[in-house]
Amino acid sequence: MPENTTPTRASWWQKLTDWTPQLVLLPTLFAAAIYVVLFSLWTLWISVSQSTLLPNMAYGGFGEYAALWQSKRWTVAYQNLFLFGTLYVLGSLFVGTLLAILIDQRVKFEAMWRTIFLYPLAISFIVTGTVWRWIFHPQTGVEKALNDVGWLSAQFDWITDRDMALYVVVFTGIWHASGFAMALILAGLRSVDGDLVKAAQIDGASMPRIYRRVVLPTIWPIFVAVTVVLLQFAIKTYDLVVALTQGGPGVATTVPAIVVYDLMFERGQIAQGAAAAVMILVGLAIVLIPYVLWTGWRARKEGQNHG
Amino acid sequence: MKNSKTHLMGASVVAMVAVATTAAAEPRTNMMHQWAQGSEAAAIATLGEMYEAAGGIWEQTAISGHTSNTLAKLRSDVVAGIAPAAVQLKGPEIAEWDSIGATANLDELAAAEGWDDVVAPELTSVMKPAGSWVAAPMNIHRVNWLYSSPAILDELGLDIPVTWDDFNAACDAIQAAGYVCLAHGAADWSDATTFDSVVYGMDADLYRAAFQEADVDAMRSQGMIDSFAQLRRMVGYMDDGINGRSWEQSMTMTMTGEAAFFMMGDWTVASANLAGFEEGVDYNCNQTPVNWGGNGFILNSDSVVFFNQTDPDYIEGQQLLASTIMSPEFQVVFNVAKGSIPARTDVDLSVGGFTQCQQQGLVDLTASVEEGTLVRSMAHNMTVLQKYRGAMMEVITEFVADDSITPEEAAEQLAEAVELQD
Numbered sequence: 001m002p003e004n005t006t007p008t009r010a011s012w013w014q015k016l017t018d019w020t021p022q023l024v025l026l027p028t029l030f031a032a033a034i035y036v037v038l039f040s041l042w043t044l045w046i047s048v049s050q051s052t053l054l055p056n057m058a059y060g061g062f063g064e065y066a067a068l069w070q071s072k073r074w075t076v077a078y079q080n081l082f083l084f085g086t087l088y089v090l091g092s093l094f095v096g097t098l099l100a101i102l103i104d105q106r107v108k109f110e111a112m113w114r115t116i117f118l119y120p121l122a123i124s125f126i127v128t129g130t131v132w133r134w135i136f137h138p139q140t141g142v143e144k145a146l147n148d149v150g151w152l153s154a155q156f157d158w159i160t161d162r163d164m165a166l167y168v169v170v171f172t173g174i175w176h177a178s179g180f181a182m183a184l185i186l187a188g189l190r191s192v193d194g195d196l197v198k199a200a201q202i203d204g205a206s207m208p209r210i211y212r213r214v215v216l217p218t219i220w221p222i223f224v225a226v227t228v229v230l231l232q233f234a235i236k237t238y239d240l241v242v243a244l245t246q247g248g249p250g251v252a253t254t255v256p257a258i259v260v261y262d263l264m265f266e267r268g269q270i271a272q273g274a275a276a277a278v279m280i281l282v283g284l285a286i287v288l289i290p291y292v293l294w295t296g297w298r299a300r301k302e303g304q305n306h307g
Numbered sequence: 308m309k310n311s312k313t314h315l316m317g318a319s320v321v322a323m324v325a326v327a328t329t330a331a332a333e334p335r336t337n338m339m340h341q342w343a344q345g346s347e348a349a350a351i352a353t354l355g356e357m358y359e360a361a362g363g364i365w366e367q368t369a370i371s372g373h374t375s376n377t378l379a380k381l382r383s384d385v386v387a388g389i390a391p392a393a394v395q396l397k398g399p400e401i402a403e404w405d406s407i408g409a410t411a412n413l414d415e416l417a418a419a420e421g422w423d424d425v426v427a428p429e430l431t432s433v434m435k436p437a438g439s440w441v442a443a444p445m446n447i448h449r450v451n452w453l454y455s456s457p458a459i460l461d462e463l464g465l466d467i468p469v470t471w472d473d474f475n476a477a478c479d480a481i482q483a484a485g486y487v488c489l490a491h492g493a494a495d496w497s498d499a500t501t502f503d504s505v506v507y508g509m510d511a512d513l514y515r516a517a518f519q520e521a522d523v524d525a526m527r528s529q530g531m532i533d534s535f536a537q538l539r540r541m542v543g544y545m546d547d548g549i550n551g552r553s554w555e556q557s558m559t560m561t562m563t564g565e566a567a568f569f570m571m572g573d574w575t576v577a578s579a580n581l582a583g584f585e586e587g588v589d590y591n592c593n594q595t596p597v598n599w600g601g602n603g604f605i606l607n608s609d610s611v612v613f614f615n616q617t618d619p620d621y622i623e624g625q626q627l628l629a630s631t632i633m634s635p636e637f638q639v640v641f642n643v644a645k646g647s648i649p650a651r652t653d654v655d656l657s658v659g660g661f662t663q664c665q666q667q668g669l670v671d672l673t674a675s676v677e678e679g680t681l682v683r684s685m686a687h688n689m690t691v692l693q694k695y696r697g698a699m700m701e702v703i704t705e706f707v708a709d710d711s712i713t714p715e716e717a718a719e720q721l722a723e724a725v726e727l728q729d
Contacts, residue, residue, distance in 0.1 A: 053403050054386060067727050072720075073701050139548040160550040162708055246494055249550045250708030251701060265375035267693040268403065 040281060047274035055270055064272040065279075074276065077254040081283060084170055084255065085234035091174040092230055093223060096181025101211055103182070104189045114186070118179040125176070129243025132172045133159065136244075162252040165245055169253055172244055177233065181226050188219035235284060256280050335364035336624035338611065339381065340395035343371035346577065350644040357637055363627045364620075385409055390614035392621045393628055395445075398689040401612050402436035410441035411613040416626050420633060425651040427672065429681045430608055433689065441612060443632040444650035446642045448607035449668045450572045450684040451504045451595040454579075457588070458564035459486050465567075467593045471508055471537055474568075474596045478544040481567045488544035490566035492552035495700040498707045499686035501541065501570050503605055504595035506534045511599060511680050517721075518685035521695050526722040535706060535714035542707055550708070562589045570595055572607060572687070576664045577646030592664040594671060604668075604675035607687035608650060648672065698724035 050060035068074050099117050103110055120128065135141040136159035146154035158164035192215050200210045216223075238257040241247060247254040256276060264273030336358070342351050348369065355365040368391065370377045381394055390409060404410055417423065417440040423431060427447060434442045455467060460477075463484055468474035478488035491501065507514040509530060516525035525531065546566075554571055555578060561569035562584040569575070576592065584590060597603045611632055613625045631637055638649035639659040648656065648669045656666045675681045683689035688696055702724050706717045 054382060054407065070727050071698075071701075071724070072705070133551050137548060137551050139546075139552075157547060160547060165550075245551065248493060248704065248708060250705035252708065261375070262697065265379045266373075267697045268378075268400075269694050 043274045043277050043281075047271055047278050049271055049274075051270040051274070053268040053270070060271060064269075064275040068272055068275050068279070073251045073254055074256075074259055076251050077256045077259050078279065078283070080166055080253060081235065081256050081280070084166060084173070084237065085231060085287075087167075087170045088173040088177070088234050089227055089230045091170060092177040092181045093226060095174055095178035096226070097185055097216070099178065099182040100185040100189055103186055114183070117182050120176045120178075121180045123176070125237075125240040126243045128172060128176050129240045132168070132175070133244050136168050159245060160249060162249045165249055165253045169241055169244055173234075173237070173240060176240070177230055181230070184222055184226050185219070188222035189215060192218055231284075231287065235280060256283075332619040332623040333364065334362060334624040334627040335366070335620045336392045336628045337366040337368060337621075338393040338395070338628065339368045339370065339377060339391040340611075341370055341372070341374055341377045342395070343369040346581070346644045350641045353640050354631065354637055357634070358628060358631050361627055361631055363624055363631075385614070390616070392616055392625055393611050393613055395609060396442070396612045397608070397610060397687075398433055398683070399692050400688075401433060401442050401610065403692065404612060404614070405436040405441050409614055411615050411622070411625055413440040413443070413613060413626070413629050416440075416629055420630065422633060425653045427606065427650065427652055427681065428676060429606055429683050430650060433608070433683070434610060442610045443613075443629045444608050444610045445632055446609050446638070446645060446647040447650050447668075447672065448572050448574065448609075448645075448647045448687070449672070450500060450605040450607050450687060451507065451603060452571060452573055452575065452664070453504075453593050453595045454558070454561050454569040454571065454575060454590045455593065456561050456564045456567050457591055459484075459567040467591065468596050470598050471505070471596045472598075475537075475540060477567070478541075482544065487546045487560065487566035488568060489541055490557040490560035490569040491545045491549045492554050492557040493549040493704065493707055494554075495704040496686055497554055497557075497571070498704045499700045500572065500684075502534070502538055502703050503684055503686045504570055505537050505541070506531070507603060507605055507682060508595055508597040508599075509534045509537065511597075511603065511682065514682055518699075519683060519690045521691045521725055523722040523725055526725065527718055531718040531721065532714045535717040538703075538706065539710075539714060542710075572684075573646045573648075573664065573668060575646070576662055577644065580646075580662065586663055592667065601678050601680060602671050602674035604672050604681050605684045606672075606681060607684045607689055609647075610650075652676070692728075694728045695725050698728055 045057070046055060047064060048060060048062060050056045050058045103113055103117075107113060136156075138144065138155075138157040138160060141156070143154060143156040146156070159168045196214055196218070197210055200214050205213070236257055237255050238261065241253055241255050241258060245253045247258055256279070260273050260276045260280070262273075263269045263276060338351075338354075340351060342348050351367065351369075355367060358365045368380075370380055374397075377395070378400075381391065381396075384390055385404075396404070401410075422440065422443075426434065426444060430444050430447065434440055434444055453467070459465075459481060460467070463480055465477050465480060466473075468477045481488040491497065503514075503518070506518065513525055513528065513530040513534075516522040517528075517531060554575075557566075558569055558571065558575050558579060559582070560566040562579055562582075573592075576586075579590060580586070586592070594603055611628070613629065616622050616625065633651070635649065635651060635654045638651055638654055639661075642649050642665070643660045646662075646665065648661070648665050652669070652673060656669050672681070685691065685696060685699065690696070691699075699721055702717060702720045705720075706712050712720075
């Protein structure tokens with residue numbers, strides 16, 4: 001090898017190939033930095049500014065946060081976010097897993113079932129909300145149908161009941177998202193090595209037990225991915241609730257995104273709206289920081305094992 | 308008629324003077340509004356035609372959907388320094404934009420055309436937040452209409468209730484006969500619309516103090532507690548399907564004889580007639596009950612606000628647009644379509660296609676002005692700032708939805724919600 005000329009060329013080439021991925025990702029990183037970090041900081045500043053109808057950057061203190069947390073509508077909305085988020089994600093995962101396992105049994109017309117269960121995802125939240133409002137509403141939906149066929153004492157009025165209305169939203173959300181969870185989990189199930197299942201069968205394990213102990217644990221990254229996607233759906237939920245219950249009865253099903261929009265665009269309280277938006281970010285952090293710490297801890301542990 | 312003639316002359320004189328003084332200026336405008344569909348869009352198109360006929364160049368920016376979309380666009384335009392020449396805005400928002408110095412002054416035109424003499428008194432204070440005209444009203448909506456089903460009332464031999472006690476007695480009879488008494492679709496604005504009528508009907512002075520001046524002592528008063536008690540009673544006269552029902556659906560319940568009463572503003576008249584229901588046959592319209600006797604009128608109004616411009620063409624165009632909006636011809640065309648009545652009290656409603664309800668509205672408005680009972684609607688954003696209104700509507704809609712809240716608690720919550728906004 002002619003050692004005196006090629007090293008510079010090769011190392012230059014080497015450097016370029018090393019840097020190409022980073023260079024390609026740079027615009028994305030840059031955009032993400034602006035859109036996420038910069039705008040988050042900007043929102044944070046607006047929330048402590050004197051903004052009302054128009055943005056006003058003069059410092060105004062944390063009064064808007066205090067006012068926000070004294071408002072019943074906001075505390076209800078924030079509780080709803082956690083309750084709805086938890087039930088929606090867990091429910092969608094549960095139903096999605098169940099459907100995926102059932103379809104995994106090599107059922108007939110598999111493609112048809114898959115399409116049927118995936119179909120809700122293709123429907124917008126507005127349409128979903130409107131149709132389910134008709135179904136749940138005592139005078140147009142299930143209750144009316146039951147009454148019309150002669151069961152006059154039938155009652156199904158969750159949507160008008162302030163204690164049950166949030167579960168109507170949860171149910172509709174699960175209906176909408178479980179097909180999505182099913183599709184991803186099914187793909188995961190199909191990727192599991194058949195030998196694993198056979199080995200477990202030889203050991204005499206029942207099918208439910210094989211799924212619970214062998215198959216599902218091997219595809220846990222898929223569950224994490226689905227959870228993250230569903231969580232961000234839950235946090236930005238707006239149109240589903242607006243179409244389904246308009247946040248009612250009263251304020252029983254209000255979610256934070258509705259409050260933020262109202263404060264900022266309807267009531268001319270930009271600072272308080274920004275404070276509410278920051279609180280949503282805090283809510284997200286409460287969920288995500290433990291997750292990030294956990295993955296970090298796990299990665300370190302695995303690293304030690306390998307070392 | 309004489310009035311409208313002099314007005315027309317006034318308008319053309321102003322237009323001529325304007326053309327003469329700034330020879331180069333060519334009046335043009337760009338109006339931002341939220342009436343993108345249906346009869347309202349058609350009414351605005353008429354405004355454009357009239358504007359062009361008067362020699363202006365017409366452009367419009369229609370932003371469909373909720374008012375907040377218009378506000379968001381307006382805000383970004385003002386921040387960017389390209390404020391639109393004319394924007395459809397209401398009530399206290401006019402004062403808010405006026406207080407940051409963004410609005411144009413129309414005093415000269417108003418003086419030349421004598422707006423102060425023809426616009427309803429409660430309305431002038433909204434159009435002149437700091438003493439100068441900055442906006443032109445397009446109409447007057449009446450919020451306190453009680454629509455009733457002649458079929459049910461005739462069958463049961465009931466009269467139109469005049470006081471709230473009458474109303475309660477009628478409802479007891481109607482419910483006993485197996486009908487829904489009060490058709491309603493729950494939403495913060497519609498619950499507040501009903502409550503506007505209740506508080507006003509109980510005590511007009513209380514209404515002014517609590518809903519026009521946001522006086523928290525008035526909100527804690529016995530009168531307010533009694534009003535909430537009446538509202539609670541009325542929730543009992545509604546059926547169990549009020550959540551998730553639109554106001555049009557509620558309207559239809561009364562028009563088809565399924566429910567006896569419906570309380571809503573006069574846009575109902577336009578919708579009902581459009582849907583083929585007939586006044587006097589399918590429904591009657593009367594003022595909502597008042598305990599103090601006499602004529603009552605809760606007013607709501609759409610208006611156009613003019614923002615400061617630097618281009619002389621647009622400044623000129625604002626004068627022409629304001630003059631066109633205030634012309635009796637436009638006020639007739641626009642309001643026949645919208646179910647409301649002209650913002651000018653000197654227009655003859657017996658011609659041009661106004662319905663009986665609309666004509667009655669003007670009669671009642673005039674009477675109400677004379678009796679000093681005219682008020683502006685809180686529910687329809689004609690009185691206090693949006694932050695107070697929003698806070699009050701939250702309490703009212705929660706009260707309607709939640710039986711466990713007592714009238715005393717509600718009155719206290721109302722005051723606290725408003726105090727929290729300061």
